[in-house]
Amino acid sequence: MRWKIAGIAGLMAVALATAPLPGRADEPDIKIGVVATLDGAFAVLGQDAVRGVELAVAEVGGQVAGRKITILKASSDASPDSAIAAARKLVENDGVDVLVGPLSGDEGIAVKDYAKNHPAITFVNGTSAAQDTTLRDPAPNFFRFTSDGAQWMAGLGDYAYKEKNYRRVAIVAEDYSFPYTQVFGFMYEFCALGGHVVTKQWVPIGQKDFSSVVAAIPQDIDAVYVALAGADAVNFLTQMHQGGNDKPMIAGSFTADQTILSSKGRFRDYVLGTPSAGAIADSLDDPDWKAYVAAYRKQFPDGLGSPSLAAYTYYLNTAALLRGLQAVNGDLSDGHQQLHAVLSKLSFKTPTGGEVHLDENRQAVIDNFVTEIAADSDGKLYNKVIRRVVGVNQTLGMDREKFLALGQVSRDNPSCP
Numbered sequence: 001m002r003w004k005i006a007g008i009a010g011l012m013a014v015a016l017a018t019a020p021l022p023g024r025a026d027e028p029d030i031k032i033g034v035v036a037t038l039d040g041a042f043a044v045l046g047q048d049a050v051r052g053v054e055l056a057v058a059e060v061g062g063q064v065a066g067r068k069i070t071i072l073k074a075s076s077d078a079s080p081d082s083a084i085a086a087a088r089k090l091v092e093n094d095g096v097d098v099l100v101g102p103l104s105g106d107e108g109i110a111v112k113d114y115a116k117n118h119p120a121i122t123f124v125n126g127t128s129a130a131q132d133t134t135l136r137d138p139a140p141n142f143f144r145f146t147s148d149g150a151q152w153m154a155g156l157g158d159y160a161y162k163e164k165n166y167r168r169v170a171i172v173a174e175d176y177s178f179p180y181t182q183v184f185g186f187m188y189e190f191c192a193l194g195g196h197v198v199t200k201q202w203v204p205i206g207q208k209d210f211s212s213v214v215a216a217i218p219q220d221i222d223a224v225y226v227a228l229a230g231a232d233a234v235n236f237l238t239q240m241h242q243g244g245n246d247k248p249m250i251a252g253s254f255t256a257d258q259t260i261l262s263s264k265g266r267f268r269d270y271v272l273g274t275p276s277a278g279a280i281a282d283s284l285d286d287p288d289w290k291a292y293v294a295a296y297r298k299q300f301p302d303g304l305g306s307p308s309l310a311a312y313t314y315y316l317n318t319a320a321l322l323r324g325l326q327a328v329n330g331d332l333s334d335g336h337q338q339l340h341a342v343l344s345k346l347s348f349k350t351p352t353g354g355e356v357h358l359d360e361n362r363q364a365v366i367d368n369f370v371t372e373i374a375a376d377s378d379g380k381l382y383n384k385v386i387r388r389v390v391g392v393n394q395t396l397g398m399d400r401e402k403f404l405a406l407g408q409v410s411r412d413n414p415s416c417p
Contacts, residue, residue, distance in 0.1 A: 004237055021072035029070040030330060031092030032321075035083055035101030035111070036126060036314070038075035041206045042104060042230040044259045045310040046075070047104055049126055051300050052307070052314030058299060060322055065330030075150035076102055078205055083107035087114055091121055095331055098122040098325075100318050103310060105130035105149070105178025115139040120335040122343070124321045127313040129253075130177035131184070131409055134363035135394055141336065143343050143362045145320040146313040147279055148394060149178050150185030150409075152253045155370040156277035157189025160250050164275060166222040168196050169250065172213055172236065173227035175202035180409040182227045182252045188396055191416035197225075202411055207232060210239045217245060227252030235262050237267035239306070246270070252276035258308040261381035268381060274373045275386070279313065281369040284352060305380055315349040316356070320346055354390065364386045365393045 034053050035221060037046035050073060057069050072094050074086035083102045090096045099121060102111055108128025115123040116139045125133070125144035129152065134144050160166045169190070173179035179202075187197055213236070217224055224247050228236050233255045249271065254260070256276035280289075294317075296307045305407055307315070324343040332339060347357040354367035367390050373382035395403035407413050 004281055014299065027330070028069050029068045030064060030098070030325065031070050031072060031094065031096040032318070033094065033096030033099040033101075034071060034078055035086045035090065035099065035103075035107075036071045036073065037078050037103040037107075038073075040077040041232050042078050045127070045230050045254070045308065046103055047309040048259065048304060048308040049314040051296070051303055052311040053100055053318045055296055055299050055311075056318035056322060058385065059295070059319075060326075064322055064325045067330040070349060071408050072096055075317055076104075076107055078104040078107060080106045080110035084110050084114055086159070087100065087111050096121070098124065098319065098321060100124050100314060101126035101128070103127045104176075105181065106114050106176045108133040109177060110308070112139045112142045117336025121303070122321070122336050122339055124317045125313075125315060127310045128178070129181060131181040131394070132177065134361045136408070137402070138361040138363075140338060143265070143317075143320070143358065145317050145346075145356055145358070145364050147364055147368065147392065149181030149253070150396065151368060151392045151394060152278045153182055153188070154277065154368040154392040154396065155189075155387055156250065156275060157186045157191075157195070158193065159275055159370050160186075160223070161190055161193040161195050164223070166195065166248075166250070168198055168221045170217050170221045171197055171200040171225045171227070172217070173200070173202060173225075173226040173252065174205050174229070174232060175411070177204065179252065179407070180411065181225040184215070184409040184414060185396070186225060186250070187414045187416060191414060196416055198417055200411065203228075203232070205232065208235055210236045211243070214240050214243045214245055217247065221247060223248040223250050225250040225252070226255045229254035229257070230259060234263050234265050237271065238265050240308045241267040241270050242408050249274045251276035251373070253309055256371065256383055257310075258282070258304045258306050259310070261373065261383070262304045271373050271381070272375060275370065276373070276383065277368060277370045278309055279366070279368065280307070280309060280383075281371045283374075283384045284369070285385070286353035288349070288351050288353050293382070312351070316350060320356075323348065338368075354388075358380075359393060363394045365391055368392045
């Protein structure tokens, strides 16, 4: 709770000319629509994402500026069409005031485009981390207070090359915009230092048989970079272990997430010592982080041992939205114009102890963490902090025009064979 109070104080300093008015309990509820992937390979991620929203709303007592908050949920299956259908149901049928989500990369690009047709609705990202959701052709009413997949890789390519001494890497990742963005972020540093990515294998979401993928991993490499999530990651790691392939792994943000580390797969020994990177680190020694984890565990005793990346990102984006709603006293009668202005200038301290603010495309500038998978005294796996990278922006410190000239992330871009 301490960080929440400090955040609101910061917001008041930068964005408000008037103090919030007393509550107006006689006014209608503020409806928050939540789009999360509750079906398919990413269902566990989606379930924890919803917990993130519920925790943020619980922390403000279920109301903002005296108006009760109602949460309405709609499921997607990680496909753009399903995300649009879920958003359309919530916005056009259920009449939500604001929407939080979605979870997956291609979904985010689709919802960003949908948002352009509904300028009087505020869209706040969930976990979705494709680069082009905000980098190219952004929507003025879509806000992302969390990193994209490339930002989540900040520091990892450098660490793999300099500290692990990896020079030749093969890649296995799902075949859509978010893993393209993660691979780009890793290669941005790794290739610049002289590393080589000798092969890339892109697999569809929901693939169950990885035997041919494991067999096709070259032997003349130092490590395999894996960017798979949910059930895909569990299936791959299990079959990698069963296949006897012991090449060291470098993990994408969701491959080393608590949704994987909390599972009971037989790959646990294999992943120990695996470097990864992302927005959170389980072992972060910060009082605000510890308070956030404790609040999650208290609110969801049947949840994961530590909040997943999906829970954290939905939580952080929802918390930012609630700050904005509080700042405008829950008044959306101007077509959300004041709320959009407030959110654009919002800056506050996050549960990881750093600051977040948005750039001109309403994309977060925020800290990142390089981690390694470790086991505690009870044998539970967690992400150990290796280093914090402060204030990572979407162009990874590069001039925006030069960064855009690198081209759109894809299966083939970047390349350093």
